[in-house]
Structures are given as C-alpha cells and as structure tokens.
Amino acid sequence: MTVSLDIENIAAHYGSTQVLKDLSLSVKAGELVSLLGSSGCGKTTTLRLVAGFLSPTSGTIRLGDRDLTRLPAHQRDIGLVFQNYALFPHLSVLDNVAFGLKQRKIESGERTRRAKAMLDRVGLADFAERLPGALSGGQKQRVALARALVIEPPLLMFDEPLSNLDAKLRVDMRVEIRKLQRANGTTSLYVTHDQEEAFSISDRVAIMNAGRIMQLDTPEVLYQRPANAFVARFVGFENLIPMTVKARDGASVSAEAPGGAVVALSEAELGPIPDRFVLATRADGLSVQREGAGIPVELGLRTYLGRAYQYETRSSAGSLIANGSLAEPFSTGDHAVLVPKPEQCCILKPEA
Amino acid sequence: MTDRIHPLLGIFAALVFVFLVGPLIIIIGASLSDTNFLTFPPRGLTLHWFTNIFAVTAFKTTAITSFELAFAGTLLSLVLGIPAAYALNRFRVELPAWLSTVYVLPILIPEIVFGFSLMKSVTIDSGFPVGLTLLIGHALLVLPYSVRVVSASLAAFDFSIEEAAISLGSPPLKTFFTIVLPNIRAGVIAAFILAFITSINDVSVSLFLTGPGISTLPIQILAYMEQFFDPTMAAVSVLLMLLTVGVMAIVEATLGLTFLTK
Structure with missing residues (x-):
C-alpha cells in the first residue's frame, strides 16, 4: 500500500x-x-x-x-x-x-x-x-x-x-x-x-x-x-548579472550589462528573454577570451582547478568568476573578455 | 613525572579531615562513656546509653513519625517534582527562565522563615491537623531536591528518544513511564535519598509544625537535651550516623556514590 x-x-x-x-x-x-x-x-x-x-x-x-x-x-x-x-x-x-x-x-x-x-x-x-x-x-x-x-x-x-x-x-x-x-x-x-x-x-x-x-x-x-x-546561487551559479535588452532582431537579442557591456544572446538557445532579466552562469559558463563580444574584465587571482584555471575578475558589471582553458593561461592584471556559453546559461526573472 | 604538592596543601587537607571527622569521633566516644554527663574522652565503657534510647518511649514514637514523614513527604515531593522537572526541561524554550527558581525557593529562603510562614498559612489559617501540616511542610521542604536532581537527569536526556517512541505508536503518558522514567531512574533514586535525609534531619520547619502529641526525632532530641544532659544524646546521634552510612553503603554498592554528585 x-x-x-x-x-x-x-x-x-x-x-x-x-x-x-x-x-x-x-x-x-x-x-x-x-x-x-x-x-x-x-x-x-x-x-x-x-x-x-x-x-x-x-x-x-x-x-x-x-x-x-x-x-x-x-x-x-x-x-x-x-x-x-x-x-x-x-x-x-x-x-x-x-x-x-x-x-x-x-x-x-x-x-x-x-x-x-x-x-x-x-x-x-x-x-x-x-x-x-x-x-x-x-x-x-x-x-x-x-x-x-x-x-x-x-x-x-x-x-x-x-x-x-x-x-x-x-x-x-x-x-x-x-x-x-x-x-x-x-x-x-x-x-x-x-x-x-x-x-x-x-x-x-x-x-x-x-x-x-x-x-x-x-x-x-x-x-x-x-x-x-536564490536557487541559482544555492546550486552554485556564481555569476548573476542583471541585464537589460537593448535590441531585438528575430530570435537574436542584444542585452546590456551594468556598465554598458553588450552581449549577444539567442532566444532559440535560451528560451524567451524578457526586457529585464538576470543572466546566471557557473564559472564554467563564461569563456575567457582575449577579445570578442562580451563583458570586458580585468583578471585577478588565478587558481588551478586541475581541469581548468579559475579566475576572479573585475568588470563594470561587478565581480565575476570564470574558468579559462589550461591551454591558454592568463596572468593577473591581464585584460580579457568573458563570453557566455548559451548551453550553460539561465535566464532568470530580475530579483525584487 | 608527578606534580609537586605544596606542603601547605597537605596540612590544609589534614585539617579539613580533622574538622570533618573529629566531631564524629568525639560523639562516638561520648556515647560509650560510663558517666551520666557528656564527656570526652569517655570514662569507662558501656552500651547503657544505647539501651536507654529504647527505654525512652518518646524516642521510638518520634523516630517512627520521622521515618513515616520522611517517606511520605519524599514520595509526595517526587510525585509533584518529577512532572515539574519534566516540564521545565521539555519546554525549556517556551517557559520563562525564572520558573525553575521558584522550585528551589524552599532551600533559598531561611528555613525559620519558611517554617513560620507554613505554620501561619497551613496550621493556623487552614486549620489542617498536625500530621497533614507536617507532611505538606516536609514535602515542600524537600521539593527542591526532587526537582533539581531529577532535572539534572532530564537535562542529559535526549527528548527525541521520547518522540521516536511516540512516532512508533506509544501514547505520550505511556511513553513517559516506559521510555523516559527508566532513563532517569538514577536521578529519581538520588533525589529520593537526598530528600529523605533532608527530611529526617530537619529541625527548623518541624519545630513550627509539630503540635500536641506529634513530634519528630530531631525535635525530641532537642527536648530531651533540655532536660537531661546525659550520653543518650550521643548514642542517638551515633545511630543516626550509622543509618546514613548504611544508606550510603547501599548506594555505593548498587549505583556508585558518584551518581549522587553528578
């Protein structure tokens, strides 16, 4: 029974x-x-x-x-x-x-x-x-x-x-x-x-x-x-970036982070994106690149995780944590760009 | 390597021992003296004063009263004290902090004051018979021991054990008797012994509550001493001492003495 x-x-x-x-x-x-x-x-x-x-x-x-x-x-x-x-x-x-x-x-x-x-x-x-x-x-x-x-x-x-x-x-x-x-x-x-x-x-x-x-x-x-x-933080999403949609073109969305950095997102990959939202990712969900369309950051402390390097970074959108590849290490003080990986991002409603 | 002991500490310990044990030795000696007044060291040796105790009927009747009173008073205090101790521990968070202090008032306020107020309120105002008044007085006098000692046991009791029993289908009251009580048994026995000894030895409260025809042993000893200053007193004291030693020996043999001080 x-x-x-x-x-x-x-x-x-x-x-x-x-x-x-x-x-x-x-x-x-x-x-x-x-x-x-x-x-x-x-x-x-x-x-x-x-x-x-x-x-x-x-x-x-x-x-x-x-x-x-x-x-x-x-x-x-x-x-x-x-x-x-x-x-x-x-x-x-x-x-x-x-x-x-x-x-x-x-x-x-x-x-x-x-x-x-x-x-x-x-x-x-x-x-x-x-x-x-x-x-x-x-x-x-x-x-x-x-x-x-x-x-x-x-x-x-x-x-x-x-x-x-x-x-x-x-x-x-x-x-x-x-x-x-x-x-x-x-x-x-x-x-x-x-x-x-x-x-x-x-x-x-x-x-x-x-x-x-x-x-x-x-x-x-x-x-x-x-x-x-709350749940995102609880399950280990280190980066919660409040964003505002600037322009839409079909499924493509340009959204602006605090401080003016613009990232390109796709509703085809992420589902419906409201005008104001929070972009949530784990450290693995942001790729660290020399240049490109993303959030410009200054790299801080680098720690070795075995499978990747983890960087503490500072951006105009606040402190962000990102994991970069072992093949291409950066040094403290370097300038880089963080690009969200759509398959590892979540679109959340803005916090009250 | 052993710790060095300061010589003064040894002397101090010896003095404590002398002052604690000395009077007891003097009493034992005095009870055996072949004189009709208290003296130490004893002159001559006799057990006459021990037999004399039994010649004085008042010692026997008051001794019986004292034991009955101590037994009934202690039981009554446990019947009231165990549930109180349970509630104080189980609902520690919900109950105000001063409540537990109420239960120790009888040992905090001077016994003379306590005895007098009982006489005023119970004997005079309510008009209860002397025996009942004595019982109420002694039960209240030893209630602090019941509550505090049982409380100490309950403080170490994990109440989730009780909840486990209830969740398995045992009703709360039954759970108290089958699960809680067996686990605080040592505390209940310790409380009984402490309360019993306190009641047997009490003078101040009994002094106010005894009345015509009913008296307790300590009061009788005082009354006897006012009339006769012979070694019978010492002999009674020795018997009481032996009784206490006997109780402690039983406790030690069954539970270990340390549990009284836990």
Missing part, C-alpha cells in the same frame, strides 16, 4: 514568529522528496508538523485519504529516523526494533521474528542482544532505520539522518537508505542541509528558504535550470 503525502497551505508559528508561510507540497506515492535548505529555512519544522510534534496554525496535511492535521502523533503511523539516532538506551537492539510492533499489539513470537528479519536486512543480525550504547554511529543509524521500517509505515521521514556520521559512511548509508526505500516503495520525506546528499538520493528536491519552497523539481532540473536567483 503506497500513498501520497499532501501538505496544503500550511502556516506555522513559534510564538509570534512565522516560520512557515503558506507552504504546499505533494510527495507522490513511493516517491522520495528531500527538503533542502540552510538551518532556519523551515525544513525541520515541516517534518515536525507532518510527524505531529507541532501543530500548524492553518492548512491541512493528508496521507492518502487520512487527514493527519489534528491527529495525535502516536496515531499517525509514520516511520521516523532522527539525526541523533534516538534509540532507546535501556532496551536491547532487538527490543528497540520490536518496539513499534509491540505498540501494534503484535504477538511476541511474531514480533521477534519480524524484528530479527529486519535486523538481518540491515546487516545487524548478530547485534540483537546488545544495548545501543555498544554500537558505532553507523550501526546505530541502521538500527534506527530498521526500527522505522519494521512497522511498514505508509510514510518514512528522515531528519538529517547522516549528519552525525563521517564522510565515507554517509555515502554508504545514503545508498543503503535509498535501496531500502526503493525496495519497499515507501513514500518518503527527507530533510537535509547537504546538497549532494539530497540530489543523490531524491526523486525530487524542494529547496527551501525563509519558510517557503523556492523550487521543487528533479535534481537534474534544479542543477541545470534553476527557477530563480
């Missing part, structure tokens, strides 16, 4: 501070959606609202055809995995995993059998009788995962589950989480501040800021086609 999670027009407050503003989000049946953002963006608040540890001031939360909005947390039937594992320190690993089954009044023999089978799936069958204190961080998180999965919840939620693990283990665990989630087809909501983690395991990612979802899309779309300046 897979069901969808539907969050509609949720608002939440801590005292008089509004932490979520009219947030809506749908996680389709069997899908894994991540909430990604820096601390204080509202991602954990959203998760706690769905879990039932917080109450929204308005809006509804539905899981399949069940309305969770006013349901007490212990009746919601959601599997939760916490950042700090939250295992029961006084219970053995087996009893930790069996805890949820006990609440569901599953008979003791069946309970043990199912808990053991789940421990086996996460590779901890030999640790059943240990106390959580005797486990490593990675093992603890596996127990927590087993404990959440064994109740076969219609919804799994993860609250920064890998943040307390070291880098190598983080990668292994996220693959494991994804495999288990896929195998069970459990609808999942995953909270993290780590972009690589979110992009690597999610079907879709919601990038959040100040209590709002800035963009909800597949990792590929977010990475290549950010919808606004």
Whole structure:
C-alpha cells in the first residue's frame, strides 16, 4: 500500500514568529522528496508538523485519504529516523526494533521474528542482544532505520539522518537508505542541509528558504535550470548579472550589462528573454577570451582547478568568476573578455 | 613525572579531615562513656546509653513519625517534582527562565522563615491537623531536591528518544513511564535519598509544625537535651550516623556514590 503525502497551505508559528508561510507540497506515492535548505529555512519544522510534534496554525496535511492535521502523533503511523539516532538506551537492539510492533499489539513470537528479519536486512543480525550504547554511529543509524521500517509505515521521514556520521559512511548509508526505500516503495520525506546528499538520493528536491519552497523539481532540473536567483546561487551559479535588452532582431537579442557591456544572446538557445532579466552562469559558463563580444574584465587571482584555471575578475558589471582553458593561461592584471556559453546559461526573472 | 604538592596543601587537607571527622569521633566516644554527663574522652565503657534510647518511649514514637514523614513527604515531593522537572526541561524554550527558581525557593529562603510562614498559612489559617501540616511542610521542604536532581537527569536526556517512541505508536503518558522514567531512574533514586535525609534531619520547619502529641526525632532530641544532659544524646546521634552510612553503603554498592554528585 503506497500513498501520497499532501501538505496544503500550511502556516506555522513559534510564538509570534512565522516560520512557515503558506507552504504546499505533494510527495507522490513511493516517491522520495528531500527538503533542502540552510538551518532556519523551515525544513525541520515541516517534518515536525507532518510527524505531529507541532501543530500548524492553518492548512491541512493528508496521507492518502487520512487527514493527519489534528491527529495525535502516536496515531499517525509514520516511520521516523532522527539525526541523533534516538534509540532507546535501556532496551536491547532487538527490543528497540520490536518496539513499534509491540505498540501494534503484535504477538511476541511474531514480533521477534519480524524484528530479527529486519535486523538481518540491515546487516545487524548478530547485534540483537546488545544495548545501543555498544554500537558505532553507523550501526546505530541502521538500527534506527530498521526500527522505522519494521512497522511498514505508509510514510518514512528522515531528519538529517547522516549528519552525525563521517564522510565515507554517509555515502554508504545514503545508498543503503535509498535501496531500502526503493525496495519497499515507501513514500518518503527527507530533510537535509547537504546538497549532494539530497540530489543523490531524491526523486525530487524542494529547496527551501525563509519558510517557503523556492523550487521543487528533479535534481537534474534544479542543477541545470534553476527557477530563480536564490536557487541559482544555492546550486552554485556564481555569476548573476542583471541585464537589460537593448535590441531585438528575430530570435537574436542584444542585452546590456551594468556598465554598458553588450552581449549577444539567442532566444532559440535560451528560451524567451524578457526586457529585464538576470543572466546566471557557473564559472564554467563564461569563456575567457582575449577579445570578442562580451563583458570586458580585468583578471585577478588565478587558481588551478586541475581541469581548468579559475579566475576572479573585475568588470563594470561587478565581480565575476570564470574558468579559462589550461591551454591558454592568463596572468593577473591581464585584460580579457568573458563570453557566455548559451548551453550553460539561465535566464532568470530580475530579483525584487 | 608527578606534580609537586605544596606542603601547605597537605596540612590544609589534614585539617579539613580533622574538622570533618573529629566531631564524629568525639560523639562516638561520648556515647560509650560510663558517666551520666557528656564527656570526652569517655570514662569507662558501656552500651547503657544505647539501651536507654529504647527505654525512652518518646524516642521510638518520634523516630517512627520521622521515618513515616520522611517517606511520605519524599514520595509526595517526587510525585509533584518529577512532572515539574519534566516540564521545565521539555519546554525549556517556551517557559520563562525564572520558573525553575521558584522550585528551589524552599532551600533559598531561611528555613525559620519558611517554617513560620507554613505554620501561619497551613496550621493556623487552614486549620489542617498536625500530621497533614507536617507532611505538606516536609514535602515542600524537600521539593527542591526532587526537582533539581531529577532535572539534572532530564537535562542529559535526549527528548527525541521520547518522540521516536511516540512516532512508533506509544501514547505520550505511556511513553513517559516506559521510555523516559527508566532513563532517569538514577536521578529519581538520588533525589529520593537526598530528600529523605533532608527530611529526617530537619529541625527548623518541624519545630513550627509539630503540635500536641506529634513530634519528630530531631525535635525530641532537642527536648530531651533540655532536660537531661546525659550520653543518650550521643548514642542517638551515633545511630543516626550509622543509618546514613548504611544508606550510603547501599548506594555505593548498587549505583556508585558518584551518581549522587553528578
């Protein structure tokens, strides 16, 4: 049984501070959606609202055809995995995993059998009788995962589950989480501040800021086609240049950057270009040339990236970062021209 | 390489030891003296004064009262104190900071003042019987220990463990008993012991609240001393001391003494 999670027009407050503003989000049946953002963006608040540890001031939360909005947390039937594992320190690993089954009044023999089978799936069958204190961080998180999965919840939620693990283990665990989630087809909501983690395991990612979802899309779309300046910066577009269209000729557009530099763009390559827009590129999206039609710059610090040289540059449109080829190195103080590569540029609405 | 210890530090430590342990040795000595007045070193050796304790009925009845009172008062303070400590920790952000101070007022204000105000408000104004007044007084007197010591345990408790249990289908109240309480057990036991000892030893508050027919052991010791200045006093003190040592020995054997100071 897979069901969808539907969050509609949720608002939440801590005292008089509004932490979520009219947030809506749908996680389709069997899908894994991540909430990604820096601390204080509202991602954990959203998760706690769905879990039932917080109450929204308005809006509804539905899981399949069940309305969770006013349901007490212990009746919601959601599997939760916490950042700090939250295992029961006084219970053995087996009893930790069996805890949820006990609440569901599953008979003791069946309970043990199912808990053991789940421990086996996460590779901890030999640790059943240990106390959580005797486990490593990675093992603890596996127990927590087993404990959440064994109740076969219609919804799994993860609250920064890998943040307390070291880098190598983080990668292994996220693959494991994804495999288990896929195998069970459990609808999942995953909270993290780590972009690589979110992009690597999610079907879709919601990038959040100040209590709002800035963009909800597949990792590929977010990475290549950010919808606004916030998301563009978040996914690593170093250069956001506000521009004004000076002339149009069919699909060809001449646009002017602050300070008067004019670049030629094509709507055939970039899609519709409004009269005022922001041209967003990563450092790779600007080619560094001796001359040509582009933004004239003075080169600053050069750093070696292995695949390219990266230059800090100063232009009349502000500071820009560009990667130049290894074959043709420039020196600090050289004058050059930055030419946008259309396939690596995005046209964004101007920021308010 | 060992750290050099300044000779004065050794002398200082020795003096502290002498002043802490000295009076206890003197009391033990005095309780064994074959004289009918308190003296040290003891002249002659006798256990007469220990048997004399049991000859004075008032010691027995007040001792029973004291133990009953300490037990009931401590339990009552825990029943009130554990939920208070839970709320103070669980809702630390939401609750005003001064609230936790309210729970330690009984040890912050002078015991004489505390005892007097209880007499005024509970004994005189409400007209409760003496036994009930004593119970309320002692429960309030030891409440700070229940709240503070249990709080210290809860401060180290990760409340996401509680949330994990709730998310797995355990109702909040049941979760408190099956998940929270087992993990703050040491704090609850420590609170019980500290509160119990405080209640047993209390003079100032009991002085105001005892009444006709009901008294506690420390009050009885004072009353006895006003009439007789014989080594029975010392013998009672030694018994109380042995009781404390016994309790501590049990604590040490079961939980380790360090957990009282954690």
